Amino acid sequence: MVKIILSALVTFSTLFLGCTKDTSVSVSENGLPRITSQPSPQTIRIGQNVTFTVVATGDSVLAYQWRKDGSNISGATSSSYNISNVSFSHAGYYSVNISNSCGYVTSISVTLNVEPCGMKYVTGSTFLMGDSLYATPIHTVTVSSFWMDSTEVTQADYYALTGLNPSTFKNNMLQPVEQISWYDAVLYCNARSKRDGCDTVYTFTAISGTAYNGCTGLTDLAINMNKTGYRLPTEAEWEFACRGGTTTTWHWSDTYIQAEADAYSWNGGGFSGTTQIVSSKLSNGYGLYDMAGNVWEWCSDLYGSYSSDAQINPIGAMDGSYRVTRGGSWRSGGYYYLRCGYRHSFSPDNRDYLFGFRCAL
Numbered sequence: 001m002v003k004i005i006l007s008a009l010v011t012f013s014t015l016f017l018g019c020t021k022d023t024s025v026s027v028s029e030n031g032l033p034r035i036t037s038q039p040s041p042q043t044i045r046i047g048q049n050v051t052f053t054v055v056a057t058g059d060s061v062l063a064y065q066w067r068k069d070g071s072n073i074s075g076a077t078s079s080s081y082n083i084s085n086v087s088f089s090h091a092g093y094y095s096v097n098i099s100n101s102c103g104y105v106t107s108i109s110v111t112l113n114v115e116p117c118g119m120k121y122v123t124g125s126t127f128l129m130g131d132s133l134y135a136t137p138i139h140t141v142t143v144s145s146f147w148m149d150s151t152e153v154t155q156a157d158y159y160a161l162t163g164l165n166p167s168t169f170k171n172n173m174l175q176p177v178e179q180i181s182w183y184d185a186v187l188y189c190n191a192r193s194k195r196d197g198c199d200t201v202y203t204f205t206a207i208s209g210t211a212y213n214g215c216t217g218l219t220d221l222a223i224n225m226n227k228t229g230y231r232l233p234t235e236a237e238w239e240f241a242c243r244g245g246t247t248t249t250w251h252w253s254d255t256y257i258q259a260e261a262d263a264y265s266w267n268g269g270g271f272s273g274t275t276q277i278v279s280s281k282l283s284n285g286y287g288l289y290d291m292a293g294n295v296w297e298w299c300s301d302l303y304g305s306y307s308s309d310a311q312i313n314p315i316g317a318m319d320g321s322y323r324v325t326r327g328g329s330w331r332s333g334g335y336y337y338l339r340c341g342y343r344h345s346f347s348p349d350n351r352d353y354l355f356g357f358r359c360a361l
Helices: 155-162 182-195 235-243 258-264
Strands: 014-016 034-037 042-045 050-053 055-057 063-068 080-083 092-100 103-106 110-115 119-122 125-131 135-143 146-149 206-209 215-219 296-302 323-326 343-346
Touching (some): 042 050, 119 235, 135 235, 155 182, 182 206, 235 296, 235 323
Antiparallel strands (some): 034 055, 050 080, 063 092, 092 110, 119 146, 125 135, 206 215, 296 323, 323 343
């Protein structure tokens, strides 16, 4: 999981300039400022606005200097400090020095915790990964906590960031974007990271094909899973998220009934031959939509055989040429492809109206 900020840290400091020394932050003696209302910690979504406010009294004119992570913020010299269009880079500890002719006091230090938009926080745990028929051996996997898009990336999302919509089915911009290669999805993840002020997980030296609309390769590609940025989920993260806290074959049941599958997924059991608007079916136990059906979703991993060994945060095969896809599509038979543990793979330069993705963080 990306934990932007930990718990609030409370700090107090007082500087005395020619005044009697013995005082506290909250008590005004000998003319020192007195804080009557401390700033409050904030949790905010990316792109929103936030304001920190302090109320203080004291002899003579009061001066304010807001600080982030112990350093002065240029121009932040009033009793309130506003941040517009919050990004991950704004996350941190905030406090304010309040001074007059006798010295200064410092407010408590409070956190600004920044959360991604359109994502659900998935608390990590240990689970049994695989499928007794189609993905063996079943093995024990532990995943750390992470964020996951609550829906597949939509055509509106993709167009807003790239200016392109390569999809075949364009009836509604809230349908999932498709005709996406694995490389296109990686480029989108990096662009989203840059927009939201966080690290880029993927590095490369050159692009083959058309970026965001048929990228066929990334020269010298390196993936740093330790970076705090948007990325494709690992196969283990994807399956853990798909299960939504269940241990059943499909995330809604251990028995396949078409009517029940239809309540949770767009699949090949009689629907029209197209993708559908995301989140128009029931979510799973983690509040994630379309984890079965609609479009196959690219995962980060190279495809490889499973081991029976217990694993912690596996990242897939060390070599290979195909990337994992999960979840099935609008055209998939539900009994096989919609299983939580069912795995598929394709060449990463492959594009199709069945392929989409969602991001993790």
